[in-house]
Every structure is written in structure tokens, then in C-alpha cells.
Amino acid sequence: MKTIYLDNAATTRVDDDVLKEMIPYFTEKYGNASSMHFKGQEAKFAMEKARKIIAKEIGAKPEEIIFTSGGTEANNLTLKGLFFWNKENETGRNHIITTRIEHDCILNTCKWLERQGAKITYLDVDAEGFINLNELEDSITDKTIVVSVIHGNNEIGVIQDLESIGKICRAKNVLFHTDACQSFTKTFLDVRRQNLDFVTLNAHKIHGPKGVGALYIREGIKITPTMHGGGHERKIRSGTENVSGIVGFGKAVEIAKKKDVEKMIRLRDKIIDGILRIPNTRLNGSREKRLCNNVNISFNNIEGESIGGYLETFGICTSTGSACASHSLETSHVLKAIGLLPVQANSTLRISISKYTTEEEVNYLLEKLVPVVEKLRKMSPIK
Ligand SMILES: Cc1ncc(COP(=O)(O)O)c(C=O)c1O
Known part of the structure; x- marks a missing residue:
């Protein structure tokens, strides 16, 4: 049938061109991107090429892209990383604003953070799924760390107005994160125009491989890592990079x-x-x-x-x-x-x-x- x-x-489905691009990084170019020898450097070169492609697609700088194991990890890293950075640095900020229509990896992270002392506001949405911008503005306090709003919803497909949300966050001096796993390459996304400080991306929704994603973190913003180890990815996300997956991710973006x-x-x-x-x-x-x-x-x-x-x-x-x-x-x-x-x-x-x-x-x-x-x-x- x-x-x-x-x-x-x-x-x-993984695109044939994506798969073709990935295969050598399993069989011939299998070096560890942290190794100093030429096998390591050829892997690193490919990884940096992918980083550039992904950064360009959202109007970011390559140094602002951190590779992760997917969207779930990038969302966890954003919220936990920000909450614990604020706690460690005793900023007095412990409040996160999100919406009732987020993916479970945001909502369950928020639930867990509540048990660690975070205060979470869950914004309602209207009958079409849009948040209310006045309600957002009124929810922001001097304790607010970040506003996290999904870009394109995974169930009902509604696309939020990131530009307006970004303006409010900037004016109120709070950080702005969006989960763009479903919208990436499908609709306009530009970190400067939309005032974004964090963006979650992944590969497997755009004909790339599963198990690879990225987090855009605006230059200068600090978070506490959730994965401790050898200090990969600018000490933010330790662990040997999934080079073949990252190469596939870059190719998937390039051909979109x-x-x-x-x-x-x-x-x-x-x-x-x-x-x-x-x-x-x-x-x-x-x-x-x-x-x-x-x-x-x-x-x-x-x-x-x-x-x-x-x-x-x-x-x-x-x-x-x-x-x-x-x-x-x-x-x-x-x-x-x-x-x-x-x-x-x-x-x-x-x-x-x-x-x-x-x-x-x-x-x-x-x-x-x-x-x-x-x-x-x-x-x-x-x-
Ligand atoms: C909106 C959204 N966020 C996050 C995720 C999780 O991403 P991943 O499967 O890469 O962990 C998904 C995928 O199911 C998603 O649709």
C-alpha cells in the first residue's frame, strides 16, 4: 500500500541531498571537532560552515549559535539557564512569562522551575490562538527575566506577532525567547527586526536529521550551562558535537x-x-x-x-x-x-x-x- x-x-523525511552531505561525516570525515589535528579541523570546518548558514537565515552572527541535541534541549537550556544565572547572581529576578499553548518541553520545564522557586505567568490566548499584547505588557514586572512565546504553534499552526512582542520586551527591558521549531524556514524570522534574544531551532522538521538543534543566544547575554563537561560550544553546551547531524542541519537550511x-x-x-x-x-x-x-x-x-x-x-x-x-x-x-x-x-x-x-x-x-x-x-x- x-x-x-x-x-x-x-x-x-530527510532530504536526499541532506543525507548525501552527511554520509562522509560518518565514514571518512569522522574527526572530533575539538581535535587539533587535520581530521578534527575538517570536522570543525564543516560544523562552522553549518553554523554560518543557520545564523544567516535568522539574521544572527555565527558566534550567537549554540548547537544542541534538538528543540527540547534548546528550550530547557534557555529557561533553566536564565533562571539559574539570575539565582546565582542574586539579581532578584525569578519570573518567567510564557503562554498556555507552548510545546510540552516549555510547559514541563516551567512546571519544574516552579518547584525550584520560579514564578511563572501563563498567558491566555484568544479563540484563534493569539496572545493579548496588553496582557503581556501588564504581566511584566521588575522580577521578570524572560518572555517565552512559541512562534508557529505545532498543533494549530498559529503564527504569533514576534515583532510586536519583541518591541514590548525591549521597552520593558526583559529578554525575549521564541520556540521556532515549527516556523523555521517557513515564515519570516529575523532576530534583529524582532528583537529576539533567544531562538530555539531544530533540524528534523525541515528535512534534516533528528537529534540536532540550535539555540541562538544574543551576544553578551549570560546563562548558566545545564550540561557540564569539556566546555564545548562556548562553554554553554558541553559534549562532543554531532558533526554529521550539524552538517545535515546546515544543508537542510541551505536548500529550504x-x-x-x-x-x-x-x-x-x-x-x-x-x-x-x-x-x-x-x-x-x-x-x-x-x-x-x-x-x-x-x-x-x-x-x-x-x-x-x-x-x-x-x-x-x-x-x-x-x-x-x-x-x-x-x-x-x-x-x-x-x-x-x-x-x-x-x-x-x-x-x-x-x-x-x-x-x-x-x-x-x-x-x-x-x-x-x-x-x-x-x-x-x-x-
Ligand atoms: C514547537 C516545538 N518545540 C519543540 C519541539 C521539540 O523538538 P525536538 O524534537 O527537536 O526535541 C517540537 C517538536 O516536536 C516542536 O514542535
Whole structure:
């Protein structure tokens, strides 16, 4: 059976060019980037090339990029690193502002930090998923360390207005972090224009390898490391660098194209319009400020899991939420935050496309989805 992979917000297929670029760094150029000899230096050279590519993509300097094992680590490092730096230096600041629609790796880090003495404000969002800028401004106090707001949401695809948030943070003299794992290379991201002090990135959402990410840290800002060791990555993140992964990450960024984004927007809109023709459906998140690859629809009165299960019998992979949370049976915190009732939230399907998604696949999805929904609705005890 043919596979139609529509779960690209969970992860993406590694691009052939990315893989080709990576392979020599396993087999021939396998040096440790910290070694002084030529094998080490060839690895270091490749790693620095990737750092330059990634920095340029977000308007940063290469020295402002720290490689990590992925988005989860970069998010942990930002919040824990800042909290403990402020604690060690007795600045009197212990307050972090974030939102109710963050990825679990931000929310669970915040929960853990609360047990270490941090005060966390969780900003509400409106029905489309946007934070309220006045509420943000009012939440900032003289104890606030950082504001952390997800750029493109992994479940509902809403894109926050980083420029306006950045202006508020700058005016109030607090740091600004964004988790850009889902938005990187898909929408405008510029650390200077948007006044960003920290940005979390990863490779596996953009056809790069899993297990590699990066954290942009604006020059001059200090954090306490969470990983202690040999002092790699400017003493901020010890541990032998994942050179092949970093090389793949750089290549994935280098080959990301605007025309792929345009294609995804067209196919995304075709899916949205096609599904919304089914009565009693609603699109979650903003229609206009939306990731190019995200569709998130509630079908009401039928289980999203059942729809996904039926689609799978046709070889179509979708998701009911974020991959990291789908093992839990709890209602999505993001859908709850935009005001969905549990019964609506549980009827939700996330379809996330990539540059590899074709028009034929979209047609096939729509052809199969309509009868699946009709069938499940007939079977549903809730009308
Ligand atoms: C918005 C967001 N942040 C962070 C992560 C975690 O990144 P990683 O899988 O690289 O640890 C993901 C991926 O699931 C994500 O979508």
C-alpha cells in the first residue's frame, strides 16, 4: 500500500541531498571537532560552515549559535539557564512569562522551575490562538527575566506577532525567547527586526536529521550551562558535537526554498477548503497567520482518533495532536486554551504537509476523508 505521510509537524523525511552531505561525516570525515589535528579541523570546518548558514537565515552572527541535541534541549537550556544565572547572581529576578499553548518541553520545564522557586505567568490566548499584547505588557514586572512565546504553534499552526512582542520586551527591558521549531524556514524570522534574544531551532522538521538543534543566544547575554563537561560550544553546551547531524542541519537550511513554502500554502488551502465543505467542521487557529504546512480541523461528535485510524487503513498518516503528546489521552492543552470543549477537542485531526506532498495525495486524502467522516457520524451515539 502506498504511504501518504501527512504528519510533517511531527517529523519530516530527510532530504536526499541532506543525507548525501552527511554520509562522509560518518565514514571518512569522522574527526572530533575539538581535535587539533587535520581530521578534527575538517570536522570543525564543516560544523562552522553549518553554523554560518543557520545564523544567516535568522539574521544572527555565527558566534550567537549554540548547537544542541534538538528543540527540547534548546528550550530547557534557555529557561533553566536564565533562571539559574539570575539565582546565582542574586539579581532578584525569578519570573518567567510564557503562554498556555507552548510545546510540552516549555510547559514541563516551567512546571519544574516552579518547584525550584520560579514564578511563572501563563498567558491566555484568544479563540484563534493569539496572545493579548496588553496582557503581556501588564504581566511584566521588575522580577521578570524572560518572555517565552512559541512562534508557529505545532498543533494549530498559529503564527504569533514576534515583532510586536519583541518591541514590548525591549521597552520593558526583559529578554525575549521564541520556540521556532515549527516556523523555521517557513515564515519570516529575523532576530534583529524582532528583537529576539533567544531562538530555539531544530533540524528534523525541515528535512534534516533528528537529534540536532540550535539555540541562538544574543551576544553578551549570560546563562548558566545545564550540561557540564569539556566546555564545548562556548562553554554553554558541553559534549562532543554531532558533526554529521550539524552538517545535515546546515544543508537542510541551505536548500529550504520560498517556492516550497508557496506550494505548501496552495495545498494547505486546498485541504482546508475541501474539508470545510463537510458540514459541522471548524478550522482551529488563524486562517491568515498560519504555518504553510498546518491544517487542524474539529469534526464534532466523532473521535479524531477514529478518523485517523480509518485514514491509516488507506495508508494515510495524520495525527490528533502533537506527536509528543499523542500517547497521553488527555485533551490537548492547546485546543483547551482556544476554548474548545473536550468533546470538540477530541474530534480533532491535524494534517501537516511538506514540500514532498503532491496534489494527487491531497485529492486522495479528500476523497477518502469525506466518506470516513460520514460513516463515523452515522455510527456516533452523539448527534
Ligand atoms: C514547537 C516545538 N518545540 C519543540 C519541539 C521539540 O523538538 P525536538 O524534537 O527537536 O526535541 C517540537 C517538536 O516536536 C516542536 O514542535
